[in-house]
Amino acid sequence: MPFGSIINSVMCHLWGFCMRVLILAVLSAWLGFGQIFASADVSHPPLESYGELPSVRYMDLSPSGDRVAYAERRDGSDYLVTFDFHTRKKSYHVKIDDVATRGIWFADEDNIIIRASETKFVIGFRGEFDYSGAFSYNLKTKKLKFLLRGTDNIYPAQGGLGKIVGDDADPGYIFMPAWMGDRYSDPNYSLVRVNMKTGKGRLFKSGTGDTVDWFVDTDGTVLAREDYDNGSDTYRVYTYLNGNRELIYELETSQPPPGVTGIKSDKSALIFSDGETHEESGNVYELDFDGNKTPITLGGRGGMIERVIRDGNRFVVGVKYSGAVPSYTFFDPDVDAAVSGLVNQFSTAAVHLVSWTDDWSKLLYLIYGSDTPGSYVLQDLETGQMTLIADERADIPPEAISQMVAVNYTARDGLNIPAILTWPAGADLHTANTLPLIVMPHGGPASHDRVTFDWMAQYFANRGYLVLQPNFRGSTGYSSEHEDLGKGEWGGKMQDDITDGLNALVEQGLADPDRVCIVGASYGGYAALAGGAFTPELYSCVVAIAPVTDLRPFLRNVKWDYGRDHWVIDYWQENVGHLDDEREKLNSISPARSADRFQAPVLLIHGKDDTVVPIKQSEIMKRALEKAGKDVTLVELKGEDHWLSDGDTRIETLRAMAGFVDQHIGAIAN
DSSP states (O other): OOTTEEOSOHHHHHSSTTOOOOOOGGGHHHHOOOOOOOOSOOOOOOHHHHHSOOSEEEEEEOTTSSEEEEEEEETTEEEEEEEETTTOOEEEEEEOOSSEEEEEEESSSSEEEEEEEEEEEOTTSSSEEEEEEEEEEETTTOOEEETTTTOTTBOSSOSOTTOOOEEOSSTTEEEEEEEESOTTSOOEEEEEEEETTTOOEEEEEOOOTTEEEEEEOTTSOEEEEEEEETTTTEEEEEEOTTSSOEEEEEEEOSSOOSEEEEEOTTSSEEEEEOOOSOOTTOSEEEEETTSOEEEOOOOOSSSSEEEEEEOTTOBEEEEEEOSSSOEEEESSHHHHHHHHHHHHHTTTSEEEEEEEOTTSSEEEEEEEETTEEEEEEEEETTTOOEEEEEESOTTSOGGGSOEEEEEEEEOTTSOEEEEEEEEOTTOOGGGGGGOOEEEOOOSSSSOOOOSSOOHHHHHHHHTTOEEEEEOOTTOSSSOHHHHHTTTTOTTTHHHHHHHHHHHHHHHTTOSOTTSEEEEEETHHHHHHHHHHHHSGGGOSEEEEESOOOOHHHHHHHHHHHHOTTOHHHHHHHHHTOOTTTOHHHHHHTOGGGGGGGOOSOEEEEEETTOSSSOTHHHHHHHHHHHHTTOOEEEEEETTOOTTOOOHHHHHHHHHHHHHHHHHHHOOSOO
């Protein structure tokens, strides 16, 4: 699809009018849908088209709307690219392949920010860590600068260095937080004013070792500073509105709350959440600068608040609600009408607002649905035109994409469990009960599956597998209560929810119970192994990517990394169990401690540079299964992190998975 082509049939390309009809009639009673038919006209793109990183990623609209910037994947490498709508010129600027790109956006009309990370080992510091930073690229000078490099007194070996919290009114300057101090002293998390032309910064406002975030206006006024004291379990909010630091809020809590999420547009208050209730509003308040909290209603157009939508200085303009597909509320009625109108047009697709011009006359969306692997679409509010800019994966045609359906089923204790069901493209409705099934629990577990282009799910569905992605209790996105019900339920009710989803499909005649594989990554990898250990009769194969396998060694490693008194320890104790006081429980829910119960062959895949779940966890699992005489294979990914950020190793991962799953439960498609 050519760049910038104005089309009247955007909806045809993306979803409804030209959509092939695929939902099976046999699903209607369970899923509440009408009739769906099989399609014989299904293409099967090569595995590499799914495993490779998207060809277009991180697209952002310039403040004027004259151009877009994005990362383009070309011949296995990433490039920073811009496209100018007036000249119709596409420009390749710089190769950005040496590190993992995490985001691209315009700081102003001339400067583009690139956020990236890599796993590093620094002499004098303990272990490897994920080192992130930000670069600025100037479109006029064509120079790339590493932001904060060369800044006086910046602390070495710190992660999270690429965060930008605000734009300065002076063009070419931004505000960034960073740990300041030499390696022989305790650093402070301070606010730095950074020159994008040189990359160097100067200390703007000093924080403390307890500081966690800063909120700043374009004129440099620090509207809020957040601190969390691990020693006293105290969260505090300060303001410098009148020039001096003033404490305006204090809360005793064992874990930091959501806290300040943005600034009210008229600067009269902070938008704030203490996270203590289960209200669908997320318990959101206005916190004024005298410390008074006033509850505010943001909403409900379809779910709990997923994120607050903010401008470059984090002034709040609206909210995004979560669920299978997102919805929005904006304070500007014209913007609200435009976004809501588009969401309603694509009612079963996922419409993500990703960028906008300074005057909100143009909006950039990324839309996922059963006829698109992700399409960037520009909406012009003045002309009413919609322009298809690019597809994330141009080498995957619409007919190759499998139908994604948001479904619900009932767990054994009566809890409603949302899920995403991906139906094999071209599957025959008359042989639904012969479909091989892949159960694919998500990671986190504080996350959720939604309508999107999931490269693993879509690959397997294209090859003839039915894919179930359950949002078991403990998942985010549906209610605070649903999330809280997962506390303490690793290997328990969370696992039962996954089992109940599998059983619901089999009972409805939608899958072959003798051909089921469970596949997951991170927490999903743990859940896959837990399925193989605790319900071994259900699965013919198990694939676990970067899994937690033995909880006591894992939690000891967490304590080593953070220290005994850190709030992260409280989080793990609350959600999984106490390392010292609940040894028996932790052992009982650790798959590595139940290796003798496995019946299915196991494929373990783990990045050697994983700093979240060390590869040692997979090595523990492999040794335990081998000792028990079980069938196990471990694939080690050189140079790969926890998130499978590299295209080559993602392809390696998918190739290993595909061969393993095909071997054990077969497939319809060749």
